[in-house]
Amino acid sequence: MTHTNPHDHIDAMLHETRVIAPPEAFRARARVTREEYDRRYRQSLDEPDVFWSEVASELHWMSPWSQVLDWQEPHARWFVGGQTNMAYNALDRHVAAGLGDKRAIVWEAEDGETRTLTYAGLLREVKQAANVLLKLGVQAGDRVTLYLPLIPEAAIAMLACARIGAVHSVVFGGFSVSALADRINDAQSKVLITADAGYRRGQAVGLKKNADEAARQTPSLEHMLVVRRAGCEVEWQPQRDVWWHEALEQAGGEHAAAPLDSEHPLFILYTSGSTGKPKGVQHTTGGYMVGTYLTTGEVFDLRDEDVFWCTADVGWVTGHSYSVYGPLLNGATIVMYEGAPNQPDWGRFWQIIEKHRVSILYTAPTAIRAFMQHGDEIPGRYDLSSLRLLGSVGEPINPEAWMWYWRVIGGERCPVVDTWWQTETGAIMLTTLPGAHPSKPGSAGLPMYGVEPALMTRDGQELGPDEGGLLVIKRPWPSMLRTIYGDDERYRKSYWGEIPGVYFAGDGARRDVDGYVTIVGRVDDVLNVSGHRLGTMEIESALVSHPSVAEAAVVGKPDPVKGESVVAFVLVQDGFEVDPAELRAHVSREIGALARPDAIIISSALPKTRSGKIMRRFLRQIAAGKAIEGDTSTLEDPGVLERLAATPPV
Numbered sequence: 001m002t003h004t005n006p007h008d009h010i011d012a013m014l015h016e017t018r019v020i021a022p023p024e025a026f027r028a029r030a031r032v033t034r035e036e037y038d039r040r041y042r043q044s045l046d047e048p049d050v051f052w053s054e055v056a057s058e059l060h061w062m063s064p065w066s067q068v069l070d071w072q073e074p075h076a077r078w079f080v081g082g083q084t085n086m087a088y089n090a091l092d093r094h095v096a097a098g099l100g101d102k103r104a105i106v107w108e109a110e111d112g113e114t115r116t117l118t119y120a121g122l123l124r125e126v127k128q129a130a131n132v133l134l135k136l137g138v139q140a141g142d143r144v145t146l147y148l149p150l151i152p153e154a155a156i157a158m159l160a161c162a163r164i165g166a167v168h169s170v171v172f173g174g175f176s177v178s179a180l181a182d183r184i185n186d187a188q189s190k191v192l193i194t195a196d197a198g199y200r201r202g203q204a205v206g207l208k209k210n211a212d213e214a215a216r217q218t219p220s221l222e223h224m225l226v227v228r229r230a231g232c233e234v235e236w237q238p239q240r241d242v243w244w245h246e247a248l249e250q251a252g253g254e255h256a257a258a259p260l261d262s263e264h265p266l267f268i269l270y271t272s273g274s275t276g277k278p279k280g281v282q283h284t285t286g287g288y289m290v291g292t293y294l295t296t297g298e299v300f301d302l303r304d305e306d307v308f309w310c311t312a313d314v315g316w317v318t319g320h321s322y323s324v325y326g327p328l329l330n331g332a333t334i335v336m337y338e339g340a341p342n343q344p345d346w347g348r349f350w351q352i353i354e355k356h357r358v359s360i361l362y363t364a365p366t367a368i369r370a371f372m373q374h375g376d377e378i379p380g381r382y383d384l385s386s387l388r389l390l391g392s393v394g395e396p397i398n399p400e401a402w403m404w405y406w407r408v409i410g411g412e413r414c415p416v417v418d419t420w421w422q423t424e425t426g427a428i429m430l431t432t433l434p435g436a437h438p439s440k441p442g443s444a445g446l447p448m449y450g451v452e453p454a455l456m457t458r459d460g461q462e463l464g465p466d467e468g469g470l471l472v473i474k475r476p477w478p479s480m481l482r483t484i485y486g487d488d489e490r491y492r493k494s495y496w497g498e499i500p501g502v503y504f505a506g507d508g509a510r511r512d513v514d515g516y517v518t519i520v521g522r523v524d525d526v527l528n529v530s531g532h533r534l535g536t537m538e539i540e541s542a543l544v545s546h547p548s549v550a551e552a553a554v555v556g557k558p559d560p561v562k563g564e565s566v567v568a569f570v571l572v573q574d575g576f577e578v579d580p581a582e583l584r585a586h587v588s589r590e591i592g593a594l595a596r597p598d599a600i601i602i603s604s605a606l607p608k609t610r611s612g613k614i615m616r617r618f619l620r621q622i623a624a625g626k627a628i629e630g631d632t633s634t635l636e637d638p639g640v641l642e643r644l645a646a647t648p649p650v
C-alpha cells in the first residue's frame, strides 16, 4: 500500500529533481528526435505559414486555403477559405487508401462483451447516421446534443454530425437532468441523441428517462434519436422519438461528406469557468482537425500497428480529441471501454490491455493514484508487454504517481508523457516528445509546435526561469477555441482580456532553465476533481437552490486520489435544518454525482470582508486543516475563522 500526503504534492513537484531519459530502444526508432523537434519548433514560430501548410497538406481539403492565419485579436481564422470535412479525413481518406479492413474501434463493455468496427464498417454507419440526421431536418450549423454512454454510437454520432456540418454538443452521461436541459437550451439544439440506458458498475443508468425529463424544459428540441443499448423499458413519444437502429436500417448507405469552410463550427463543449454558468467552448473544423491530427501522431509516436487506448469518456474534451478524432485522423486502432476501472476489480485496465494488446495508454493521474493505492501485485498478474508508451492528462501528476506509472505499468520501458492542455486549447499544448526529451516527473515539459508559452504576473510582466506565475500563450494556434457559444464578450474577457495581448490559461505554473513547465494548479475558482473541471460557483448555486440553505461557499481540498475534493460551507436558512445526505443528493440532481460535496461544514457565518466578499483563501486553509495564514484584519468578524475550524464536517 502506498500513501501520499496531499499537502506535499505541490511541494514535491517543485522540488523534484529526477530526470528520466527516453529508454534507448524507444529512442532509436522514435518518430521525432531531439534535433527534429528543435528544428520544427523553431520553424513553427519563425515561419508559421510554412509549418502549418505542411501539416495541413497531409490531410484532405476539398478546396485549398488562401491564407494560413488571419488574426484580429482575439479572433483567429485558420486556413482561411479552405474547405474540408473532419469525417472524410477520419474515415473516407483511410478507406480510399485501402485501410477499410483495418480495425477502427474495438469496444469493450463492462461485462466483457466486445464489438469491433473496421474503418469501412464505421464509415458505413456514419454515412447512414448522417442520412438519418438529414432526414430529421438537421442542417449544417444546427446544433445536436449527445447524451450517451461510451459506446461506438457516440463516435458514430459525432462523426455523422461532422459529416453534414451539424455542430455537436456532447453532454457527459453522468450529468443531471438540469445540467442537460441547460446545455440543450444554451445551444438551442434541435435533436438529442441518447440511449435507453448505459451501464455503470453493473447498474443500468436511465439516460432516456433523464432525457425525457430534460425535454420538458427544452422547447428547441424537435427529435430524440435513441440508441438501444440496454434493452430496457422506456417511455416513448412516437411523434418525437426515433429508434437509432430502425432509422439507420432504413437510411441510405450513400453520403458524400459536405465540403465545409475551415472555420465552420465543429462542436461546442461546455466546461466550468469562474462564474455559475458553464461556457460553451466552440471549436472549428480545420484548425481543430490539424491540431488533433498533429499532436496524436507526434506526442504518441503513433504507428500503423498501434492499439491506442485513451480512457476518457466522450463527455470531456480528452474524449473528443484523443478517444475519437485524433486517433481516427491518424488511421489508428482505438480501444473504447464503457465501464468503471474497478469492475469487477482493480485489475480491469490491465486485463483489457492484455486482451487487446494495447500499445499506448492515455489516462488521468486520479486513476493512476487509485491503482497505486491497491498495490503493485494486481498489475503484476497481467501481461503488459504490449505497452510501449504511457500518457497522463487532466491534472498535475505528483512525482510519486509518475514513478509508479513508469515503473510498475511501463516496466521502465515505456516513456511517460505528461500532457497539459484544456477544453479551450483543443489539443495538447505542453508535453515532452517521447523519443526526444527526457522526462522530469511532475513537470509537463515543453511547448508543442506553434505554442509560445510564457509566465507572467497579473500585470503582464514576463517572468524568468524558476519564477512562479500565470501561464499564458503568446500567439494563437490552430486548435484554439474561437468563441464561447452565444457570448463572445465572455470569450474576449476570459481569455484575451485578463492580460492584454495573451491567452490566459487560468493556471499557475513555473518554468525551469531547460524550459520545462510545471503546472501548479488553477488560479481561478475552478476545481479539478478527478481530472474533471468544476466551478465552485456552479456548486454554490446548486446548494443555495435548496430551501434549507441560505448561503454557501465551496472550496477544494487536496485529496490523495482525486487531486481535489469538494468542501462546502453552508449557512442554514432560518427555520430549516440541513440534512447532509439530502443536500448531497440535491447537488447530484442539480449537476451530477461528480459535484457532490465530500465534506459539508454547517456554519453560522462565513468569513467576509466589510464589503461582503467571501475570503475563500481562509476557507481553503480551514478545509485543508491548516493553520490560518494571512491578514485577517480585513474580515468583518475574524472570530468566524476559529469557529469554522472547530466545526466538524458532516
Ligand code: WT7
Pocket: 271, 317, 318, 392, 393, 394, 395, 396, 397, 418, 419, 420, 421, 422, 423, 424, 444, 505, 506, 507, 519, 521, 522, 528, 531, 532, 533
Ligand atoms: C485544466 C483543463 C486537458 C484535457 C483534460 C482537462 C488541468 C490538464 C494537465 C496536466 C497539470 C493539467 C489544468 C487545466 N490540467 N492537464 N498535464 N498537468 N494540470 O481539460 O477540463 O478543460 O481542464 O486541467 O488546470 O487548466 P479541462
